[in-house]
Amino acid sequence: MSKNQTLAGVGFGLGAYGIWGFFPLFFRQLGAVQPLDVLCNRAVWGCVFVSLILSAKGHWGPTLAVFERPRLVARLGLAALLVGSNWLAFLWAVDQHQVMASSLGYFLTPLVNVLLGMLVLRERLSRLEWASVGLALLALVNEFVALGSLPWISLFLGGSFGLYGLVRKQVPVDAIAGLWLETLSLMPLLAVYWAWQAQAGHAVFTGFDTTTQALLPLAGVLTALPLMLFAAATQRLNLATVGMLMYINPTMQLLTAVWLFDEPLAPARLVSFGLIWSGLLLYSLSGWRRYRRGG
Numbered sequence: 001m002s003k004n005q006t007l008a009g010v011g012f013g014l015g016a017y018g019i020w021g022f023f024p025l026f027f028r029q030l031g032a033v034q035p036l037d038v039l040c041n042r043a044v045w046g047c048v049f050v051s052l053i054l055s056a057k058g059h060w061g062p063t064l065a066v067f068e069r070p071r072l073v074a075r076l077g078l079a080a081l082l083v084g085s086n087w088l089a090f091l092w093a094v095d096q097h098q099v100m101a102s103s104l105g106y107f108l109t110p111l112v113n114v115l116l117g118m119l120v121l122r123e124r125l126s127r128l129e130w131a132s133v134g135l136a137l138l139a140l141v142n143e144f145v146a147l148g149s150l151p152w153i154s155l156f157l158g159g160s161f162g163l164y165g166l167v168r169k170q171v172p173v174d175a176i177a178g179l180w181l182e183t184l185s186l187m188p189l190l191a192v193y194w195a196w197q198a199q200a201g202h203a204v205f206t207g208f209d210t211t212t213q214a215l216l217p218l219a220g221v222l223t224a225l226p227l228m229l230f231a232a233a234t235q236r237l238n239l240a241t242v243g244m245l246m247y248i249n250p251t252m253q254l255l256t257a258v259w260l261f262d263e264p265l266a267p268a269r270l271v272s273f274g275l276i277w278s279g280l281l282l283y284s285l286s287g288w289r290r291y292r293r294g295g
Contacts, residue, residue, distance in 0.1 A: 009236025013245040016229035019222060021252025024099045025260070026222065027091060029215055035091035037197075037204050038219065040190045042087060044205070045220020047183035053176055053224070063177040073185075075171045076178065080185035082164040087223075089156050098153055099257035100265065105157030106250035107276045110283055111136040112162030120166060128286035135279035139272040146268030175231035179224055247280065 030038050054060055066072050093102040111132055117123035125133070143151050171178065194204050208216070233245070254273070257263040 005236045009233050010245070012229045013233035013237060014248070016226040016233060017245055017248035018252070019226040019229070020249040021256075023090070023222070024094050024102070024253055024256045026215075027094045027219070028261075030212060030219070031095060033208065033212060033216070035088055035095055036193060038091050038216070039084065039088050040194060040204050041216040042219045042223050043084065043183045043186045043190055045217040046223040047180060047187070047220070048217075049221050050176060050180040050183065050224050053228075054180060057176075059177065062174075063180060066173055066177065066181060072171055072173065073181070075167055076173065076181045077185040079164055079167045079171065079178075080182040082160050082167060083182060084186050084189075086157060086160040086164060089153060089160065093153050093157070097261065097263060099253055099261055100263045100269070101151055101153045102157060103250040103253035103257060104151060104269075104273065104276065105154035106161070106253065107247070107273070107280065108136060108154060108158030109161050109165075110246060111276075111279055112158045113165060114283065116162055116166050126286050126290075128282045128289075132279035132283040132286070135275045135282070139275035139279070142268060142272050142275065146271070147266070151272075175227055176224075179227055183223075 027038065033041075054063055066076070090102055093099060114125065114129050114133055118125050140150060140155075143149075168178065173181065197204050205216070206213070237245075258265050
């Protein structure tokens, strides 16, 4: 891998995780719009944007060929439900001023991936990976004991995105075509919601102020763009580097929650984050050692 390719890969990775990290700031501007309405606009405009990309690349043939394989279509439908529910939970968290809980959920995602790899793919965990999972469980115990309840939104965000990654890993479809098929899979459910709201006299896609009306299509673009940047980064970087860049997103979300949204960072929650960060450090060290050994 040349230096130019590596630098380009880091640039693409920073772009992807930077955009994801700024999501709380962007979607807070849509606070007057119901989360389900934002989800509808995000999926529909994302599908339109990716359709334009597929047309520009002349990639419709391989994309439409996926419909000839019903099992792949079914798996992409499941992936769509998982990522759609993740988007909705994130939008709810931003709307309810729970960005810190959202950050905790995305910090948990790599450790959820470790557990899913063990339980579903029968992967064997190293001692460091077992330790990282143990620290994550301690963090959840701390949340329950100190705060009186489990961080359900964090668990849902980490779990749903981890499951999405697991399902998507098993579908041999490239990122752009896969995203188009996933957003397309959501259309029947979104159409039912749109018709229900229309009967109640509520417009899902129109009737907003000028600024909001302009931001809603942009939400679709911002859904697709970081995924494409992420795909470009993974093609140019080793997995250890991609894994380290992964933590930019939840770190930016945490800083946004504390510094810009004035969400309180209770000492007990700081302990939880400390345990999670320690687990991620061990997880990253394990991944780096595996990479150095060549797998």
